[in-house]
Amino acid sequence: MDPGLGFAVPVVMAAFGVLFLAARKLGAARESLFWGLGFLLSAAAFGFPATDVLIPTQIIAFMADAFFALAFFSYACAVVFRFGGPRLFRARIALLGVGIVAPAYGIFVAESLPAETLASDLTCALQLGFALVTARCWPARRIDRGLLVVLWVVVIQNVLLAASVQLTVGDARPEAFFTTDYSELMFGGALLTSLVFAILALSGTVSDLVDGYRRDALVDPLTGLLNRRGLAAIAGRATAGQAGGVICCDLDRFKQVNDTWGHEAGDRLLVAFADLAQDVVGSSGVVSRTGGEEFVVHLADMPARHVRATAESLRAAMRRFDWSPTGIAGHQTASFGATMRAEAEPLEDALRRADRLVYEAKRNGRDRIEDDLPSQRLSLAVVNR
Template sequence: MDEHFAFLLPIIMAVFGGAFLFAWRWGARNALPWGAGYLCGGVAFCIPVIAPYFPSRFWALLADALFATSFYLYGQGILQHAGAKDMRLVRMAIWAVSVGLCAFAIFGSHSLRLELAASDLGCFLLIALPLGVMARRMRRKVDHALFAAVSLVALDTLSRGTTVMLTTPSDQRAAFLSTDYAFLMQVLASMLAPVMALTALAASVSRVVADYQRDAFTDPLTGLLNRRGFWDAVALRERRGKVPGCVVICDIDHFKRINDAHGHAVGDAVITAFAATIRADLPPGAIAARFGGEEFLIHLPRTRPDEAVGFAQAVRRSFAGADWDGTGISYPLTASFGLSEYLEDDSSLEVAIERADLAMYEAKLAGRDKVRIMKSNGTGDMVPEAPAPQLRLIAG
């Protein structure tokens, strides 16, 4: 094999190792083991080229240890991406057995074939086990792409480890770079290493993008959507047309008094508890958001007014009955709710939200801790809807 070609793969590995570390520096936490693995692999691929200039069997063992370390780190990157346990003890045991067999083959039996088989089969196991874990946790397209790329590397490693009798000469004194094994390893690794690196980079960066998107559209205190996230979710839902239903606006009563009397930390705890109450009663398909301060907005698609009233009353009662021991609050807290139906004739959801806001104002005027609903009377004026017998829950 030409030495210039042999140096190509270490350069490729070093470039991708640097790219992973750059991505890690900018928030891609899963990129660190990938970057370290590629750098270890790059050094390992350099050793067969430089070893002839400094004869020593130690170089072969160092290369085997670096290859095993690089595959251990690849496996760590796979497990981190899958959000699974690191399986450290099992994988460290595989690493130790593989390197130990390589050391025996180099210094004991002087068998190149045993050394290569032990190295390759150990590397295969170091990523095969994490792949098995990842197979049960794939949800996105990038997960499937990463699984496929790493599987190709695993199969390549397994095939090389099981065919060393065919790709290495019986004469153990033959130069390693002159063997068919070395040629196949360099050629296939030159193709598969970039493929695995690009998919792993895509997986790491996509996780960062998802985290930034979550932060941009999610309220950090409550975990509900923020105002921007709410409108983005509504726009996504209405791309194929308007989705009628109901909207609910709710507001914690006398919230300023809570902050003034007990401090903002207690106020935040109250907001968090109210958001948890909303989330607990939220029907499937609903969109809930903290719209600002102590005000929350819920979109209930394909929901009748009586069903929306039932939801609001359930949240109101749960919050009013909450226990505030440990916060210094010795009195019950309440919230007021305004509802409006989102009609086919409405020009946008904002129109329904305006009606719901007026309804909440009516609930405040009526003494708070109430649920009120408001509809258009057909002339464009907004009027509170009188409680009907079948909707007795409307009265707070």
């Protein structure tokens, strides 16, 4: 076998392993840890034969096969975390055990290189194939579909290697492993598939990481609603021919809630109101938390009567809501400001008008809706309890 190939495979795999672990350190999903461990274990397995001048051949073969088994166990775990499906941890541990014991039998008992390589290839293929078969569903993203295809190629590659043992290994002794055609096929195939496999898996991991950072930048972590930046990204600039409504909501006496029942109760109040607002608005608009106890409902391409009705529904739903599960006694109210967003008007302009209307509602007694909607002006007040 070409010495350069024997050197390149472990180095490439180790490099990818480090990249996956670095991605995990930056916040990538859990499967990146298992991808990284799998590539590092594979790198060690491919690198063990280079130590034949220091360690007995049988020990080298056993360690390499054990590391391959552990690598494919890690790959299988990554598949489960990436694509879903049952954990079946005991079954996977059992397959790992077989993947270590079966090649060891070929090394120490049968003392046969064909038996060892056959057992190692088939048990590794079995571990990864079992994870792929139990995957929950065919993924929607092209990267993930490509990754699944390449993983199946790895399984098939191992099966074909096992099928070729009689031709590519023959009666060779373990110490003659690098003189066999099998070693050329094994290292060459591993270099090719590992490159494609790692690039696709790493691309999916990095894509998820970037999406996560983008989501964190646009979503309020407490309520799960869009934040102000997220609202601007979704609503943006109204297009020509499209008007809509903006409703600003500010919870009344929120500081008093925090002072009386504690900040945890205040957080539960915010979460409960976010859920309530989403239930009321439904698919007709977007609810966001723009700061503290301030929320904004954006209703794209909606007439004034719908904007007014939504504000009324929110105010009424809040007064009817049972707040006791949040640890807060009594009714909670909010003040609302509703305005229409003109065609092609920047969102910030409409938000400033709605915000001024909220403060007008606060000055006029709270638990009110103030608006500058084009039809009859709405100014509803209730007796505070």
